[in-house]
Amino acid sequence: MEQSTKENVYRKPGVCIPWEEKLKELPPIPGDAELARQIWEEVDQLGYIFIWHCLVSF
């Protein structure tokens, strides 16, 4: 999160750490890269929901 702010990454709605950013940290993916992306984004979304509901709902 801190790293993203320094790099001035645009964080779209629904995203905390973009998959493209995470992908740079990973070795070449030998398996299903699309599955890896999908699950990363689904779970990452939970962090987004947490912080925005803290602001809006609680």
Next chain:
Amino acid sequence: MSKSKAELYQERLKRYTTAVKNGKPDMIPIRPFVAEFTARYAGYSCQEVTHDYRKAHLAVRKCAADFDWDAVVGNMVYVWTGLTQAIDLVYYGVPGIDVSPDVGFQYREPPEDKAFMRLEDYDALIQDPTGYLFNTWLPRVSRAIVPPGEPATFRHNLAFLKGGMAMMDYFGALGEQNELLRDETGTVSAISGILKAPLDIMADKLRGYYGLVHDLMECPDKVLKACEALAPHLLWIALSGADPAGNVPITMWMHRSCVPFITPDHFEHIYWPTIKPIIEEIWRRGHQVLLYAEGNWDFHLETFRTLPAGSVIFHVDQGDIFQAHRILGDKFCLSGGLPNTLLSMGTPEEVREYCKKIIDGVAADGGYIMDASAIIQNDARVENVQAMTEFTRDYGQY
């Protein structure tokens, strides 16, 4: 032969969804936003329904079973303070801990010089709203969470873990509550999804009201840019909680962005241009927005009229429901308008008289849902809520 709960549910759903589309159902739907009233009725304290959501859910279901209501909110005591305590949020007064166990939870706005967002933070918020919330805002609103760069503590780690798990637990239980309301009592869950206007969020949780009105006068361009930056995120959160079937509306809780809290110019150039596109996009995606107009928004009725027909339901609190009907009634369903003071201090006869006045004045052609002006708390007398319900059922037949 009595109806099954499933039949009753379908009947009520049809009644409610016809009305929200500004149509004329078989009778006026009753959809009271009952909050701490449920505790009073079910024999719980405010502390019990606020701090133990399971009791809140039981209380709502008891009311739904005993009153002939078409739709209710699964838990209108919406802040579960077990969750807010897990994150150690500074801004809630928790019943039974910070305030009396018989008083509803309180929101404590900080003084201007201790606003959760500082004046110099605008650029950081505008550049990266999500990062700003995690890195700067959350450490200020939580006693446990430390900002980046400082050593993480045991309580910091636990606040994220417990807070996240508590939120999933609570949202999961709300889904179950809606199913139980349907299956046990045939009652419709009245709303799904939450929206707040960018400018309202700026005042509520970021700059505070005093800070915001200072900024509106001194740096309105920054405020506008901040609202524009927040808008896509508020849209995303609203849609993430929307009813997939599009039957029940997303609720927009409207706070202090009306005249005289802000000027007509700020409403026209900052508030409205940053909320109208959100409402229109939600409508384009098949959902309505319930404009829960807390306070008095009469000054802006002509502006709300510019929204697409049927895209919103307009809920009247302190405003003039008859004026709202004259200006909006041909395009939008209305709800509310029954003064809460009558429910707490009036007599059943006075409640019936006021309900008659509303029904005669605004509901003749459909497009009206009976409700109090504001959420119904534990000051409301049971016999008055019964009078509202029974009179509307008897007199509100089409």
